[in-house]
Amino acid sequence: NAGVMQNPRHLVRRRGQEARLRCSPMKGHSHVYWYRQLPEEGLKFMVYLQKENIIDESGMPKERFSAEFPKEGPSILRIQQVVRGDSAAYFCASSPARTENTEAFFGQGTRLTVV
């Protein structure tokens, strides 16, 4: 089991460009959670998705950010017109179903740098 896979590991974008971050959940997992970690801070919940559905997007910024988890393929976190404040580590975690009280398996993260 390869675990939660995120790519790219590092991403550099100029201000105004788009960033696409990918997350493939663990085998057999159909639910994905995205978190953002700003430098020297804790992880902040962004969005929770299951296949083809957004369950909870209460942590997503209102503009420029979107997420999807299509029937086939990885979950995508998309940031349009990036700004320097978007520089952060973005982690995703997966779970097998709409469970609670179970370990969250994190991917290695994507470190986004906006220059």
Add this chain to the structure above:
Amino acid sequence: GENVEQHPSTLSVQEGDSAVIKCTYSDSASNYFPWYKQELGKRPQLIIDIRSNVGEKKDQRIAVTLNKTAKHFSLHITETQPEDSAVYFCAVGVKGYNKLIFGAGTRLAVHP
């Protein structure tokens, strides 16, 4: 929504001493309390977790205690070693699914 506070933000101990990190939360319905260790540039890794039906859990040098009435839980590391140096995060599971609300983190430094 749930609010999690973590103290202290930094902690420096001598090798062999104990370290204690405390977290408080606001939602009395929360029932899952994991602790994560994060080394520089790496992903958070679960080191221990506790559910609301128990008050204490221990795994070798690491223990977690939970006081549901007071809505706080603590991480205890005994006989600290230099390799315990890292940032530690508490988290609270939102009832209903696997969403976690994290504390701000504690940077632990263990000096030889």
